[in-house]
Amino acid sequence: MSLAAEVNFDGLIGPSHNYGGLSDGNLASATNAGDVSNPREAALQGLEKMRLLVRAGLVQGVLPPLPRPNFDLLVSAGFGGSDAQIIEAAAQASPRLLKAAYSASNMWTANAATVSPSADTGDGRLHLTVANLSTMLHRSLEHPDTTAALISIFTGDEHFAVHPALPMHADFSDEGAANHVRLCAEHGATGIELFVYGRDAGESAAGFPARQTRLAAEAVARSHGLDAAHTVFLRQSKRAIDAGAFHNDVVCVGALETLFFHEAAFEDAPATLEALRRASEGLFAFKPVMVSEADVPLGDAIRSYLFNSQLLQFPDEDRLVLLAPSEVQDTESTRRYCEALTAGNGPIGRVEFVDVRQSMRNGGGPACLRLRVVMTEDELEACRPGVLMDEERIDELQAVIRRTYRDRLSPSDLADPAFADECRMAREELLRVLELEELA
Template sequence: MQHCEANFDGLVGPTHNYAGLSFGNVASFSNASADSNPKEAAKQGLLKMKALADMGMVQGVLAPQERPDIATLRRLGFAGSDARVLEQAATQAREVFLACCSASSMWTANAATVSPSADTADGRVHFTPANLTNKFHRSLEPQVTGNILKATFANSKYFAHHAHLPDNDHFGDEGAANHTRLCSSYGHAGIEMFVYGRHAFRHDLPQPTRYPARQTFEACQAIARLHGLSDESVVYIQQNPNVIDQGVFHNDVIAVGNQNVLFYHELAFHNSEAALSELRTKFGDNPLHFVEVKSSEVGLQDAIKTYLFNTQLLTLPDGNMTIIAPTECEENSTVAAYLAELVTRDTPIKSVNYFDVKQSMRNGGGPACLRLRVALTEDELSAVNASTLMNEALFNRLNSWVDKHYRDRLSEQDLRDPQLLTESRSALDELTQILKLGSVYPFQQN
């Protein structure tokens, strides 16, 4: 039976904007209040999806969230018509209002943690939406994310869906951005690597002091239990607290893995030697490639600024691996030189492809942030909602949909415009028909 790894990218939502909501994310903070271009952002994402599909990859699409989030604003005491709710919130509680307008669901690496059927006790693919408790604007996402995942992976014979973890920082969960799976091939049982920033119940253990550690050890353990993973198939690794304090808010900003390759910066992990030794032991006799980038090769700040590790590491149909990198890597002479030399080494990584995702990068998310990886068997792939899988027809239809519904400039003042809410709901209602999702949004259900 054939096995593959599908990449499901998040469509950029109609309210894509720069509000600097993500404390600890340097790029997000540095571009706060700049005007955004939702149409350009959505089209940049679609171009990357189509390019990967053209490379022979299985590429899917995940729908964005409904924003502005009127239901949450009403829960917080704003009342009257939708227009009145927007005006009150924007005037009386600017920060809350901006959080309820965020299009952050575009970064689907934070949508959920996924365990393939080869690893789980019941032989199904398991999904747990991330609760994202550390950031208010992202904590609004998991319920609708769960709806979208259930509509995309609907067949209960193959797919198991869990509720997100309790909405409390003790079980802070950031999804696949802190989860990597290593395996000899997608169809074989693998090692699921959970990376955490702190222990929630142990204040005597190392943790960052400047920026928050968003993922807890306890959340990682809970997801492993929910997914039916054995102790032999799981490794828990702590992220280096010092790099979190320098702006590495998720593990996927400092490390990326695929099949039998782990590509990471030497400063990525706390107690790195012991953690990697456990990985190698559990991986067994199959070859495992640790591609470690030394600070002397690429400094930490260059790695963060260019998102060298927030790249996609993919296995192409010919068996070789390629890196999908943002053009920021190409424009940085140190990083570009490193990548040019890397592909000549004796590792499975043989090429680099650069993509312009600047609208996403300015808000703190590179190519890896934009996708959720799902390893599937041939039967499981056939059970996926086919209307969400990228091809020429869907690419053209979604581009036309963006042209019809999206603005090419969005400022903070525009977010309070009731017409934007109407435009966004109209767009999402049409999108659920294109992707055959059913009623996944509160405005459709009410």
């Protein structure tokens, strides 16, 4: 076993953050569609969350915003001419398509990729498979640029394997780490990997879309060379999906030996627990923390994003810390539950609340904003240093954001061709701070 750290790579929220209402099954996105957003506040809130973890002594990384608007989409849809002409024509003929081209949804890096650390993989390298996000148009645009960013950050074949997205077909629908959990005794030790899916290939059902297929999960596990004995495929409950849990991380989060989840998260909770106990046998003592419907109704869990929290091991603390959105504190049932949870002697000892309200209004909590990557010392050394945060770099990024981001953005503002130039220039400045100029 090698020394390793769990690095949270948060998405740096882009200048086109807006409430487009593009995500079917995401209740917050639908509720706030058309509202005025504040991209500057959103990005600053995300960076303050990163600062909190840096100050706690954790390793914090960042992934840059993708180029927006996505002119490839608009040109493919038949719009031509100069950039300004393309935007003006799209705004007239297809405002929803223009909103998709401007979407800043890659800020939710839990959907960027599925990650298996070198301790679990057949070839001893860190593997990342970029998610195709094929269910939603605005998200399906992300994977080419996400692949380029990950290849720039995780450089070299000796330590890293970055796999392209799976085929863009409904049977291979893949939403990345939002439907994946790793449990282990220590980050550098062999762990078990949980892949959660909502449907089988070819299966369809009424209600909100189940965005992850079992076929996609199995393909990722194969390409990462995972040990079948320590790999578990679990079915998310239809009830949870139809209640608004469009990803499993809306109803479940895990860290080290602990899985924290709502009783309605999985189709068959008793079978799920038994499968996880078998897979973890000989590796660690599995610690499930199941929240009952009586304690927290499923609707409250989804509205507050209790489970879309980061579950973290802080240095010098013997129990885990739940980094929860402030909405958990504002919801009576979840606040009461957290008080009882930390008063006991279970594996979660403390809850800390963070303000990410701009992200939450679009349906993404603290856990949506981060991709967990367990890295050894050698892998950290090989990673691009500019994306690893300290307070000075956070200050630099915040200075760029205060100078270049709008504090008010409505969907109608996307029709202004000058806004495209604003987005490009802001992103170029951020890439300079992150030492990723080649992505401009």
